[in-house]
Amino acid sequence: MANGIVVIDKPVDWTSHDVVARCRRLFHEKRVGHAGTLDPMATGVLPVFVGRATRAVEFAAEAGKEYIAGLKLGVITDTQDTTGNLLEQRPVNVGRAELEAALAPFRGDILQVPPMYSALKVKGQKLYELARKGVEVERKPRPVTIHTLEVLEQTGPDEYRLRVACSKGTYVRTLCHDIGQALGCGGCMSALRRTKAAGFDLSTAVTLEQVAEAAERGEEQSLLLPVDAYFSTYPALTVDERREKSARNGAAFPQEGEDGTYRVYGPQGQFLLLGELRGGRMTTIKSFFEV
Numbered sequence: 039m040a041n042g043i044v045v046i047d048k049p050v051d052w053t054s055h056d057v058v059a060r061c062r063r064l065f066h067e068k069r070v071g072h073a074g075t076l077d078p079m080a081t082g083v084l085p086v087f088v089g090r091a092t093r094a095v096e097f098a099a100e101a102g103k104e105y106i107a108g109l110k111l112g113v114i115t116d117t118q119d120t121t122g123n124l125l126e127q128r129p130v131n132v133g134r135a136e137l138e139a140a141l142a143p144f145r146g147d148i149l150q151v152p153p154m155y156s157a158l159k160v161k162g163q164k165l166y167e168l169a170r171k172g173v174e175v176e177r178k179p180r181p182v183t184i185h186t187l188e189v190l191e192q193t194g195p196d197e198y199r200l201r202v203a204c205s206k207g208t209y210v211r212t213l214c215h216d217i218g219q220a221l222g223c224g225g226c227m228s229a230l231r232r233t234k235a236a237g238f239d240l241s242t243a244v245t246l247e248q249v250a251e252a253a254e255r256g257e258e259q260s261l262l263l264p265v266d267a268y269f270s271t272y273p274a275l276t277v278d279e280r281r282e283k284s285a286r287n288g289a290a291f292p293q294e295g296e297d298g299t300y301r302v303y304g305p306q307g308q309f310l311l312l313g314e315l316r317g318g319r320m321t322t323i324k325s326f327f328e329v
Contacts, residue, residue, distance in 0.1 A: 039328070040065040041089035042262025047243040048076050048084040048232075060246055061086050064253045065262075073098035073236045074206075075157070079121050082232035083243055091265035093324055098236035098268065102185065104203040108229030109214045111137075111196040111221065116169070117155040118211040119227040130196045130223045134189060137198060140220045141187050144213060149179035153212050182208040197228060237268065265326055266301055266309040275300045277310075281320075285310050286327060293320040 044065075046057055054075045062070045071092040073085045082105075087095050112130040115122030132140075152158050154169035160177070168175060186203035193199055202210055211227035218225020233240055244261055252258045275295065277285065282304040284291035295315055302313045302320065304327075311325040 039089060040067040040259050040262065041328075042087075042091050042259070042264055043094075043238075043268060044086050044088065044249065044261050044263070045238045045243045046084045046086050046249070047240065047245050048081055049246065050081050051078050053078050054084060057084055057086065057246065061088065061249070064246075064249050064258055065089075071095045073101075074103060074232075076232060077119075077211075077230070079119060080230040080232060082230075083235045083238055083240060084232070085236045085238050087265070088262060090326055090328055091262075093326060094265050094268055097324075100206055101236045102183075102203060102205050102234075103208075103232060104186070104201070104234035104239075105210050106190070106229075106231045106233055107200045107202055107210050107214060107227055108193070109137075109198045109200055109217065109225055110228040111198075111218055111225045112223050113226050114215070114218070114224040115226050117226075118153050118209075118215040119230075122155070122226070126224060128223045132221050132223060134192050134198070136221065137217070138189055140217060141189070143220070144217060145184050145187050147181060147183050150182050150209065150212055150216070151179050152177050153209055153215075156209065180207060184208065184213070187213075203234075264309065266303075269301050269312055272299045272301050272312070274303060275313075276303045276305065276307075277320075279305055282310065285313075285320075285322065285325070286329075288322060288325070290319045290321045292318055294318065299323065 048057055054072050058070050058072055065088050067089050069089050069092045071087050073095050076084055112128050114126040115124055154174055155166045158165050160175050183205040188201050190199040190201050214225050214227040252261055281291045293315055297316050300313050302310045304310050310327050312323045313320045314323050
């Protein structure tokens with residue numbers, strides 16, 4: 039039975055749901071989920087959780103992300119990227135120096151108004167469904183954090199590559215749009231590649247073609263990272279059979295050690311759970327053993 043994490047280098051024009059559906063077939067496992075949706079035009083790191091490992095998705099979704107984004111100045115679209123309908127085209131009278139200076143207010147803790155073309159809901163309706171009907175509604179600004187924002191290179195007269203490290207919930211295309219507005223010429227996102235997500239980067243990523251080739255050889259599970267690797271920053275603790283039985287029954291059990299969060303293993307080395315030790319008692323945060 040397939041259990042673990044595979045980091046997919048998502049191809050362009052695929053939805054994140056497309057990738058999950060493909061992985062379900064390749065790993066012969068219905069329980070498949072992903073951390074951090076990527077739009078179809080985006081490529082790069084998409085962590086996919088298979089089998090019992092899907093229980094870790096909620097932890098991975100909270101992590102920060104890093105991107106390489108294309109910024110095209112002088113163009114404003116309804117989707118805030120080059121896949122959308124052109125709303126306005128303006129002359130660009132700024133260069134790299136002006137762009138560099140304009141980035142400063144966007145670093146750190148900022149407020150960002152989500153785009154209409156997004157899956158966020160207002161009164162039960164997804165914003166993109168309203169946008170497709172030509173309806174625009176007021177969106178409340180949301181706090182996000184931009185940890186890193188820098189110009190990597192100029193790729194054309196009005197085009198640049200940016201590196202963005204940001205918190206969960208940040209829309210990079212909105213960032214590109216807002217930078218364009220700050221410069222007075224408008225702008226949109228022309229490309230997006232995610233280089234880091236949920237603690238994983240491109241060095242651990244594989245393509246769907248590689249997964250398919252491994253599946254043809256019956257070796258697809260060799261590409262799965264163990265789910266406990268995701269929690270490697272927490273100390274490991276091995277318990278005896280009596281405590282393992284308590285853990286499998288969902289009960290707290292006595293345990294010596296310093297208060298904190300632990301990876302808990304059974305006597306045979308099986309990863310049982312992520313646990314919280316407080317006052318000499320271990321309670322389960324999330325279990326990962328098969329039931």
